Every structure is written in structure tokens, then in C-alpha cells.
Amino acid sequence: MASAATHASFLPPVLTFLSAAVIGVPIVRLLGQSAVLGYLVAGVVIGPAGLSLIAEPETAASVAEIGVVLLLFIVGLELEISRLVSMRRDIFGLGTAQLALCSLALAGAGLAFGLTPAAATVVGIALALSATAVALQLLEERGDLGSAYGGRSFAVLLLQDISVVAILALLPLLASAGATPKDGWLDEGLRSTARAAAAVAGVVVVGRYGLNPFFRLLAAAGGREVMTAAALLVVLGTAMVMEKAGLSMAMGAFLAGVMLAESNFRHQLEADIEPFRGMLLGLFFMSVGMSIDGGLLANHWVALIAATLAAIAVKVVLVAGLFRLFGSPWLDAVRGAAVLAPAGEFAFVILPAAADLRILEGDVPRFCVALAALTMLVGPIIAKGLDAAFARRSGEAVPPTDVGDVAESGETRVLVVGFGRFGQILAQVLLAEGISITVIDKDVGQIRAATSFGFRIYYGDGTRLDVLRASGLAKADLICICIDDAEAALKIVDIVHEEFADVRTYVRAYDRTHAIELMNRDVDFQLRETVESALGFGRATLEGLGLSAEAAARRVEDVRKRDVARLVLQQAGAMPDGSGWMRGAPEVRPEPLTAPTRPSRALSAETRGLIETKRHEAATRVLEPEDSERDA
Secondary structure, three states, X not given: OOOHHHHHHHHHHHXXXXXHHHHHHHHHHHOOOOHHHHHHHHHHHHOOOOXXXXXXXXXXXXXXXXXXXXXXXXXXXXXXXXXXXXXXHHHHHHHHHHHHHHHHHHHHHHHHOOOOHHHHHHHHHHHHOXXXXXXXXXXXXXXXXXXXXXXXXXXXXXXXXXXXXXXXXXXXXXXXXXXXXXXXXXXXXXXXXXXXXXXXXXXXHHHHHOHHHHHHXXXXXXXXXXXXXXXXXXXXXXXXXXXXXXXXXXXHHHHHHHHOOOOOOHHHHHHXXXXXXXXXXXXXXXXXXXXXXXXXXXXXXXXHHHHHHHHXXXXXXXXXXXXXXXXXXXXXXXXXXXXXXXXXXXXXXXXXXXXXOOOOOOOHHHHHHHHHHXXXXXXXXXXXXXXHHHHHHHOOOOOOOOOOOOOHHXXXXXXXXXOOHHHHHHHHHHHHHOOOEEEEEOOHHHHHHHHHOOOEEXXXXXXXXXXXXXXXXXXXXXXXXXXXXXXXXXXXXXXXXXXXXXXXXXXXXXXXHHHHHHHHOOOOEEEEOOHHHHHHHHHHHHHHOOOOHHHHHHHHHHHHHHHHHHHHHHHHHOOOOOOOHHHOOOOOOOOOOXXXXXXXXXXXXXXXXXXXXXXXXXXXXXXXXXHHHHHO
């Protein structure tokens, strides 16, 4: 068992990181900047360049790299083949042109300042990448993620995220490019290549044929925490396999994500990984802030500031020109270029890796890391300033142009929670009309049964906010809650009304009391699961007894109207304190909609006793309180 001293040595750095995050990030957000900027500033403050509250920043950086691994896994989950095809021109055309042109320009600047070709190439590529977290946060804050320039910016970021895997694999080749060949170098190179290829092939095969059955088995066994543990096991295990094969952990996580991109468990996995990814990525950014060398900054602050502004200017000019070439107006081109100007998160992975391989030597890696960090500090401020300048010049913001294929969530008009008998019939109606839907269900059997329908269906618990977010509910027109668990349905309604106020709620009611609870929660539409089938059955019965179809339809419609009127009255009076029926509220008893022509008759002594008891209870309920007291 760990001693008190061990706990004492473990807790202070954890508390320092948490305190820096909860203090620094809200302050920066209140100033209108990205949360990433808050983490960077917090890292500078607690690091060696600030208060030196963390004794060993390198330890934090090694743990924080898992945040980058999880980020690449999430990126891999987003890469559905259909999505890549729809955005192929901007991804592979504009994205490739941006990365190549910016890398060449920045590498040329590195050569001009005396770097070797290999070092200049690494520095150029690292600075040409853009900060995915910063860019998406800026677009989301502007509400421009669905705009034309927002879609193109997203495509560029997607290409960069894909290319990181190849860039990390390229570093060992650059390291060996200037070395003197040794005996057996060719055999060793072939063995390393074969080992890496075998590892990649193994991951692909296991991911293609093993992961879905694995998660299906765990889901059938139940246990939310087991699914979370399995998700982390797959990501970190694949990352370790890639590392042992001589490749990067990031490549392993990326491959694991791509293998699960089409999986029915995708949204649940994304929801399970997201909290770990967010916290560890925040720690990663703080470690980046701590990595800024205070002495280097003090001695070379002029050169660093000049290089920061020059790098941002070069990227803005080149990217804006490419956006124009691909059809964006000048205003959108400049705004998109400003969003992509800061150096990316992976610069802090590529540059230290290049230093370990001795591609970068001396003060060059520290200078470049500080330069990349400063672009992330200054870039969002410049982007905000450009927005303000454009707004003053034009007098109003440019309205965004919808781009339907920017994200999967933008394609989904209806989210259906529950794919049982009720949900399946609803899906048939929506499918016949060509409505785009996404279905989530936590029953593995229902997921397997839905494979022939042709729409997206994922494993997930609809009562979890993170699962609803991951499934794209924020961009859907409405949510259809079709589960047969009344309490869970009410919980989902409460979550949707609180977190997704613009999404309409259509709910399957379990029974009459559940319908009243839903009406009290102001759902947009509710329907008791047996009402329409019972009315249709009654209409057929009337016709079977000799009524004409028109007369039977009129009678059924009359009963429907009476039932709705009774339901409204019960909503107003049956539950005056607003308490839920599952928390001890009065039961809504069945009552006839049409007054009976004669009293009920018993056909046996036992039945007669039950009827008399019921009549006595009914008479007792209608007595006034003072009458009850007087009779007593």
C-alpha cells in the first residue's frame, strides 16, 4: 500500500495542473480567445519560464503525448469513405497544395538562415501544419463551420491530420539521408520496413475482422465502464504495437480509428474517449507552454517575434491565394487563411522527434518549438483582429453559405433513439420519404437487425449527453425517442431541452400517465404506443359488426377527440403539484369516455365482490373533505 509520503509527492503536480487549467482557461475565454490559448498561457505561467511550479516538465510531456494519440484516434473515427469522397477536391487538392506550398516557402526561409536541407524540410513542414483545435474553435465561435470557407478550412485540416502519419514515418528517412552508410544498412533497412509493414497489415486485419465482434460481445455482456476500458485498450494497445514496430504511437491510434470509422460502435467509442482526450490534450498544451525556454525567449525575443509574424504572414498570403484559386471570394479567402495561420499541435510532436533523431541540433529545436507556440498565441488574436476590421469595413458580417458535407452531423435530419418494434416502423416511413436519419440503440441484436436498412445505426446509450453530442444531435431537425423505458425517455427529453433547445422532441409514450408527464415537459409531439393500433382495431371491429366504413371512421374519430380532451383535463388536474408518476404521484385511472347506459353486472360471486369494492372506493373519492369528517 502506498505511503502517505508517496501520495504527498504525487498530488502537488496534479493539483498544480488542475488549478492552472481551471483558472487560466476561463480567464482567456472571457477575453474572447480559444481554450487552447488558455492552456498554453497556463503552461507558461507554471513552467520554468514562469513560476517554476513543476519540477520535471518532461514527465508531464511524456504523459500528455497520450492526448495526441487519442486526438488522432478521434480523427480516424471521422474518416468515413463517403465523407472523403464528397470532399475529395478540397481535401486532396486544396489541402495538398496548402501543405506543399507553405512547407516549401518556410523550408526555403530555413535554408536562407543556414539550416541543412533535412532540418529545413522538417521545420518547414512543422510550421506549415495548422492548429486543428484552435481553427475549429474559432470557426465554431463564429458560427462558420458550415460556411463555404469553413468547409474548405476543415478540408485542409483533415488533409493535414491524415498527412501527419506519413510525416512521422518520413523523419527516420530524413535522419539517414545525410549519414554515411554502414555495413548491413540495407539489410537492416529492409528488415525495419518489413517489420513496419507487417505491423500495419496486422492492425488492419485485426481491426477489419476482429474489433466489431469484440465490441459486440462486450456490449451484449453489458457494463458501460467495460466498454470504456475496451476503447482505451484498443487505442493504446494499437499505439504500442506501432511503437514496437518502429513507427509512431500516433500512427497506431490513427489506424485504429480508421478501422472503426464504419463501426456501429463509433459514437459510443467517441463519447467514451472524448473526456480522456480533452483532459490529456489540455495537459499536452500546458506541457507545450512549459517547453518554452525562458532564457531563449529573453535572449532572442526580437528574432522570435519577427519570425512569428513572418511565419503567420507567409501562411496567410499563400493560403488566401490558394482559397481564391479554388473559388473562394477574397474576404472568405483571407478569413480562412487567418484561421489556418497558427502552427499545429503536431509541430510539438514532429520537432522533438526530429531532435531525437539529430535532424535538428543545438538551439534550433528549442527556437522552433518556441516559434510554433508563439504562432498559436498570436494567431488567434490576429484572426480576431481581421474579423473586426472586416466587420467595420463591410458594416456587417458576411452570411455563411451552407456546405452540406462539412460534417456527418450536418447530413442527419432526424436522430432516432431506439430501434425496437416502434422505431423500426418509424424508420420505414422516414426511409420511404428519403429522409436522412441516424439511429442509436444499446441492444446489439437490434443493431445487427438494422444492417439491411441502409442508414446509420450505432451502438450507444441515448440517456448520455456525450453520446447524443457525438451522434450529431446539435445539427438535427428533431429527435424521435422510441424506447420503451418511460423513465429513460423522460431523462432524454430533459437533456435535449437543456442542451439542444432548437431540436424538436417527438416521443413515444409508454402509457397515459407517461403521456401526461411528456405533456408537462412541453415536448413537441407525443403518442401513446398503443393508441392508433387500438383505434384501428376498433374501427375494423365495428365494420365487422356491420357498420359502414364511413360510420366506423366517424365513431373512431369521435373517440379520438374525446380521448384527447380527457388527456388535456388530466394533465391540468390529475397532477396539480407537477410531480412525476414514477415518484409517487396519483395514478391516472381508466375511465369511460362515453357514459354507460347501465351499471356493470357481475357474473360470479367473486366478481360481484370486486365490483362492490370499486364502487365504494369511487363514492369515497367524490365526498368533500368536510363531508368525510362529518360522517366520521
